[in-house]
Amino acid sequence: DEPVTKTTKILLVLPYEHQLSVKRRRTRQDIELHAIASCDQCYMCTDYCPRHAQGHAIQPHKLILLLASGVAVTDAQMAGALLCCECRTCNYACPVHLSPGDIALTIKRDLVKARADNPYHRQTEVDPYRDYRRVPMNRLISRLDLARYDVPAALTPVAAAFDRVTINLKQHIGAPCQPTVAVGDRVTVGDVIGRTPEQALGVPVHASINGVVRQVTAAHIVIEANERG
Numbered sequence: 001d002e003p004v005t006k007t008t009k010i011l012l013v014l015p016y017e018h019q020l021s022v023k024r025r026r027t028r029q030d031i032e033l034h035a036i037a038s039c040d041q042c043y044m045c046t047d048y049c050p051r052h053a054q055g056h057a058i059q060p061h062k063l064i065l066l067l068a069s070g071v072a073v074t075d076a077q078m079a080g081a082l083l084c085c086e087c088r089t090c091n092y093a094c095p096v097h098l099s100p101g102d103i104a105l106t107i108k109r110d111l112v113k114a115r116a117d118n119p120y121h122r123q124t125e126v127d128p129y130r131d132y133r134r135v136p137m138n139r140l141i142s143r144l145d146l147a148r149y150d151v152p153a154a155l156t157p158v159a160a161a162f163d164r165v166t167i168n169l170k171q172h173i174g175a176p177c178q179p180t181v182a183v184g185d186r187v188t189v190g191d192v193i194g195r196t197p198e199q200a201l202g203v204p205v206h207a208s209i210n211g212v213v214r215q216v217t218a219a220h221i222v223i224e225a226n227e228r229g
């Protein structure tokens with residue numbers, strides 16, 4: 001369970017049997033074994049990879065070939081995965097519905113955990129055919145079986161009252177906020193309760209209810225709607 005923050009892009013609630021829900025429940029081993037067994041090295045995933053088109057040395061089809069050859073995920077030959085932006089466009093491109101993007105991102109996380117070096121800090125040359133490899137959004141939505149959810153979604157005001165809220169001091173990219181209130185302070189909706197340090201990237205956080213500050217930590221601030229005791 002994670003709170004909605006300023007970096008939450010979208011929340012999609014899909015039926016249990018929807019293809020994306022089913023894919024989400026697969027284990028890493030399932031994904032890799034399926035790819036090793038079925039990948040025909042057609043190169044479509046790499047052709048469509050936007051990072052590859054930018055000239056970066058990532059080739060998702062090659063990661064599958066290396067896995068099939070028994071190469072360890074933290075081997076230097078896998079380092080191209082460090083350049084994956086986790087967009088999963090390659091999953092869309094795969095004609096046999098494999099998930100090269102999921103494979104690339106799990107390998108990337110393993111490499112990061114192992115503190116593997118990224119040997120590819122260099123100027124890149126953009127593929128001259130990049131513009132012909134863009135993915136049409138309506139095709140993507142349709143391929144993901146999301147067309148029926150692609151409807152206007154107006155914001156609906158909901159009357160809700162909360163006795164107590166916990167407000168995270170890091171809800172954005174950049175540095176966490178530092179509290180600007182102390183235990184016992186009274187706050188009203190919209191008051192600034194945390195700011196990022198000077199010169200640091202970030203945005204302030206605000207009180208979402210009228211009340212009294214009950215707890216202040218480096219990670220969050222708790223406000224109760226009514227003063228008790």
Ligand code: SF4
Nearest residue numbers: 039042043045061094
């Ligand atoms: S597109 Fe699919 S089948 Fe083709 S190389 Fe990539 S993972 Fe393999």
Ligand code: SF4
Nearest residue numbers: 049084085088090101
């Ligand atoms: S998920 Fe990674 S490998 Fe796949 S298309 Fe995106 S950047 Fe390329």
